[in-house]
Amino acid sequence: MKLQLFSLGLILALGCLISACQKGELDPNQPGNLVPLTVDQDPSLPSIAVNGTQLHAEAFGHPDSALLVVIHGGPGADYRYLLNCKAFADDGFRVVFYDQRGSGLSKRHTKDSYNLQVVWDDLEAVIEHYKTHAGQKVFLLGHSWGGMLATAYINANPGKIDGAILGEPGGFTYAQMREYLDRSHGYSLFSETLNDAVYLDQFLSGRGDEHEILDYKFGLWAAADGAKDSPVGNEGPLPTWRAGAVVFDALFSIGEKDGFDWTTNLDHFDTTILFVYSENNTAYGEAHASKVSSAYPNVQLFRVDDAGHDMLSFPRGWANFYPVGLAYLNSLK
Amino acid sequence: MKNSIIIIIVLLGMTVPVFAQNINWQAFQPEQKQFVQIQTGWDYGLTLGLGYGRKFNTRMPVLVNIEYSFPAGERLFDDFKVRLGGQVEVIRRGGFSATVKVYSPFRRFENSLVRLVNFGGEFSGVAGFYRKHWYVAGEFGFDKAIATHVRHTPLARETYPNARDGWYVPTGGNYFYGLQAGVSFGNSDISLKAGNLASQGWKTKPYVPKYAVLAYSYRF
Numbered sequence: 266m267k268l269q270l271f272s273l274g275l276i277l278a279l280g281c282l283i284s285a286c287q288k289g290e291l292d293p294n295q296p297g298n299l300v301p302l303t304v305d306q307d308p309s310l311p312s313i314a315v316n317g318t319q320l321h322a323e324a325f326g327h328p329d330s331a332l333l334v335v336i337h338g339g340p341g342a343d344y345r346y347l348l349n350c351k352a353f354a355d356d357g358f359r360v361v362f363y364d365q366r367g368s369g370l371s372k373r374h375t376k377d378s379y380n381l382q383v384v385w386d387d388l389e390a391v392i393e394h395y396k397t398h399a400g401q402k403v404f405l406l407g408h409s410w411g412g413m414l415a416t417a418y419i420n421a422n423p424g425k426i427d428g429a430i431l432g433e434p435g436g437f438t439y440a441q442m443r444e445y446l447d448r449s450h451g452y453s454l455f456s457e458t459l460n461d462a463v464y465l466d467q468f469l470s471g472r473g474d475e476h477e478i479l480d481y482k483f484g485l486w487a488a489a490d491g492a493k494d495s496p497v498g499n500e501g502p503l504p505t506w507r508a509g510a511v512v513f514d515a516l517f518s519i520g521e522k523d524g525f526d527w528t529t530n531l532d533h534f535d536t537t538i539l540f541v542y543s544e545n546n547t548a549y550g551e552a553h554a555s556k557v558s559s560a561y562p563n564v565q566l567f568r569v570d571d572a573g574h575d576m577l578s579f580p581r582g583w584a585n586f587y588p589v590g591l592a593y594l595n596s597l598k
Numbered sequence: 599m600k601n602s603i604i605i606i607i608v609l610l611g612m613t614v615p616v617f618a619q620n621i622n623w624q625a626f627q628p629e630q631k632q633f634v635q636i637q638t639g640w641d642y643g644l645t646l647g648l649g650y651g652r653k654f655n656t657r658m659p660v661l662v663n664i665e666y667s668f669p670a671g672e673r674l675f676d677d678f679k680v681r682l683g684g685q686v687e688v689i690r691r692g693g694f695s696a697t698v699k700v701y702s703p704f705r706r707f708e709n710s711l712v713r714l715v716n717f718g719g720e721f722s723g724v725a726g727f728y729r730k731h732w733y734v735a736g737e738f739g740f741d742k743a744i745a746t747h748v749r750h751t752p753l754a755r756e757t758y759p760n761a762r763d764g765w766y767v768p769t770g771g772n773y774f775y776g777l778q779a780g781v782s783f784g785n786s787d788i789s790l791k792a793g794n795l796a797s798q799g800w801k802t803k804p805y806v807p808k809y810a811v812l813a814y815s816y817r818f
Contacts, residue, residue, distance in 0.1 A: 291764045291767070466795075470804070504756070504757065505757055
């Protein structure tokens with residue numbers, strides 16, 4: 266008898282709950298509910314159509330000035346956190362921002378369509394899209410994964426780039442990257458940050474093509490980098506538009522499966538690069554910066570004081586970096 | 599949504615609430631009708647849980663229980679899970695036994711961007727060989743996040759001002775499958791279960807796609 270009463274009460278309670286939920290029920294996969302619309306869903310966003318996709322992109326500065334293509338991290342982040350770099354436009358550069366394929370507000374694709382070659386081809390297509398004349402110099406500014414992507418591109422096309430600023434790329438080989446990731450995500454098992462990141466998995470999950478809920482969850486997960494106990498030393502959470510969960514998963518899986526080595530042809534790139542790392546990212550440091558950057562024949566190594574991994578985003582790091590970055594670019598302009 | 603409601607009601611109609619942990623039916627003495635439990639392990643995080651259950655002498659043996667667990671962290675009470683439900687032994691042939699479990703998890707999660715409150719439904723089956731002092735079994739189940747209330751913080755609104763707060767239905771689900779084993783002595787049971795997780799559709803998986811939970815139960 267007690268069991269039947271208990272069950273009846275449970276059924277009634279659940280019925281009331283479901284009824285209450287149904288009144289204002291929202292679909293997590295409805296575009297716009299949890300994450301912003303992408304360029305193919307919102308025509309008012311600035312975009313370019315290149316290489317068979319539509320990228321969220323914009324450019325600042327005189328179109329004929331030397332190009333500075335800003336490449337964001339991730340994979341799966343977006344360029345919102347690098348908008349400080351707009352300042353280079355006031356100092357004589359044509360600054361190009363784009364969200365990589367499947368990232369930020371750029372168009373989403375299926376997981377099996379992503380590969381490293383298409384990411385490099387997108388970068389080349391972006392450069393060609395904004396280039397106005399043959400003699401226009403092209404510089405790359407890549408942060409984190411963006412620095413890895415820039416190096417992969419230079420390794421394949423050493424004659425096409427006139428200089429590069431690289432900010433704490435994880436590594437140019439799989440082993441270097443793995444080493445860095447193990448340190449940068451080395452949270453204590455008892456930490457709030459780690460347990461927040463993984464506890465979320467029982468609340469939100471999606472099938473492979475459900476970009477809205479997957480991107481939303483990935484964005485919540487990525488917030489861990491802004492936590493106080495994160496080794497990367499940021500001052501807080503980064504400004505972003507929308508994470509790209511599927512492209513992250515796809516490219517990361519490819520890296521894990523096939524490995525990579527983007528240093529094989531760097532000795533043909535004899536232009537000096539500016540390699541920056543931060544004072545507060547304890548997972549990176551001078552030792553890792555020296556090891557990673559040594560693949561280039563000529564390196565200007567610079568430590569950005571009073572900043573963490575995202576040293577280009579927060580005021581103190583940006584103030585320390587900008588004069589050095591500008592002097593470097595001007596020296597090659 | 600309608601399918602979810604039907605499934606839940608049908609399952610609850612079987613009068614089975616939930617219990618996450620493993621039970622050795624054969625270790626229960628006739629006079630033992632209740633148990634308390636403490637458990638720890640990896641259950642979407644490093645967790646600690648407490649539970650209470652009661653056995654009913656119906657045509658098929660039924661256990662009803664409630665369980666509270668929470669993950670480690672500086673803020674111990676912002677994230678938690680309460681499971682209410684039970685299990686019924688549906689088959690017993692000699693040492694072989696099969697048990698059906700139905701849970702109704704209530705979960706809460708909070709970080710700097712969002713607060714989530716979720717009502718779920720968890721259905722699983724366990725089958726294996728049981729003796730008075732030990733058992734070993736396999737389990738397979740599905741944990742559906744049926745309805746999740748999302749409330750964004752001001753910080754989240756700096757990222758996306760138009761994010762909509764409210765009840766999202768459904769918000770996913772995960773399969774789980776693995777092995778469990780236990781030993782019983784006196785009034786006590788010690789059990790261990792471990793296995794893998796995969797998200798619905800089998801195309802994605804949780805950040806840590808494993809679970810492993812160690813439990814101690816005291817029957818009285």
